[in-house]
Amino acid sequence: MRSVLFAILVGLVGAALLHIVIVLALPQFTGKDAYSRVLGLYEMDSFFALGNEPGTTGLANEDPFLRVAVCGFSVSSGPARFLAKGSVPFWSLSIYDADSNEIFSMNDHTAVNGNLDLVMATPIQLVDLRKTPPESLAQSIMVEMPDEEGYAVLRALAPTDSFQEPARNFLAESSCEPFRR
Amino acid sequence: MFRIPLLVALALCVAFGVGIVSTVSALKATVGFGAIALGPWVAFPDAQTANTDPYAKAHRARAGKLLYGGAEGLQFTASIDSDGQKLSSGCSYDITGVTPPARFWTLYATNANDQPMKTDPALPGAINAWTVLRQPDSSFIIHVSPVAEPDNWLAVRRIGAFKLVLTLLDTPTAGSSGLIDLAMPKIVKTGCPDA
Numbered sequence: 194m195r196s197v198l199f200a201i202l203v204g205l206v207g208a209a210l211l212h213i214v215i216v217l218a219l220p221q222f223t224g225k226d227a228y229s230r231v232l233g234l235y236e237m238d239s240f241f242a243l244g245n246e247p248g249t250t251g252l253a254n255e256d257p258f259l260r261v262a263v264c265g266f267s268v269s270s271g272p273a274r275f276l277a278k279g280s281v282p283f284w285s286l287s288i289y290d291a292d293s294n295e296i297f298s299m300n301d302h303t304a305v306n307g308n309l310d311l312v313m314a315t316p317i318q319l320v321d322l323r324k325t326p327p328e329s330l331a332q333s334i335m336v337e338m339p340d341e342e343g344y345a346v347l348r349a350l351a352p353t354d355s356f357q358e359p360a361r362n363f364l365a366e367s368s369c370e371p372f373r374r
Numbered sequence: 375m376f377r378i379p380l381l382v383a384l385a386l387c388v389a390f391g392v393g394i395v396s397t398v399s400a401l402k403a404t405v406g407f408g409a410i411a412l413g414p415w416v417a418f419p420d421a422q423t424a425n426t427d428p429y430a431k432a433h434r435a436r437a438g439k440l441l442y443g444g445a446e447g448l449q450f451t452a453s454i455d456s457d458g459q460k461l462s463s464g465c466s467y468d469i470t471g472v473t474p475p476a477r478f479w480t481l482y483a484t485n486a487n488d489q490p491m492k493t494d495p496a497l498p499g500a501i502n503a504w505t506v507l508r509q510p511d512s513s514f515i516i517h518v519s520p521v522a523e524p525d526n527w528l529a530v531r532r533i534g535a536f537k538l539v540l541t542l543l544d545t546p547t548a549g550s551s552g553l554i555d556l557a558m559p560k561i562v563k564t565g566c567p568d569a
Contacts, residue, residue, distance in 0.1 A: 200381040204388025211393030220435035257500040258480045287443030294424035298443025352504040
């Protein structure tokens, strides 16, 4: 009887260890995390506007008033530049790394002239850009990217049906491209 | 003769069974630590950041949602009413009061698994800061009900338990520490009409 209790006790200790191991290891192998889903769209270096129904990747416009576009990007070969302009009542952008940690977020009130113009670059690329600033980046916000890969989420607000068209156009005309001098 | 192998098997069964069940239930029960609760409304302002806890990281990796960044907004979810009872789509609720300061807010309903509730597109399944009808003091009353209501009506389908999602866009709430003083609208049950 005592040995059965001892076995259960050992089992409970093992359960606690297993609990900790699963929680810590889960982000590495779910395959359902937001970055894997963004990569599953097979659309690198351009904003992909999501539909209202979850597609094969399970990403969709969840909020009925917010239209969402995502873009997977990499700064390994050069900085990435994000551009968007248009007349929507509100837009916002978040940049996440491959582990879905927020690196940077902004909205139209924190942008220059209300237009999105953002450059993500590695620390070395940033030094290079600041030493000889290209003319076209005079108005750009430059942000350091700790990792090489990540994804961007751009949201445009359509409070009523008449704003659906501008919001769609705003996302369709936004760009997420490697920056070349 | 089989005593030792049996005991080993018992220990392993307990370890894997309890370990997996406790992990799955813990990740289902909550988004993680660091929640701010204002009445029935719960939000996780740090769930998308790098310095959140391991439970939140595991939860967001499993859910795979596109979370809101700090400058974008803060999402509050309510699965209970102001009396602490679970929201049920068989009942009608009144959401009364004002939201914390924000440039915009949206309100919609989800099912118990956080998927948007599919209401008839002809019915008002979501309300926002521009479309809501307000009192003279700019507070509002929103009727959440499966049957039609006058004034602000948020239509829900009869699917049992559901949640309400209130998203504040560009709000100082996300970075504020004095959250306890902020007023969120109350959710009051007004009755359960017969099906």
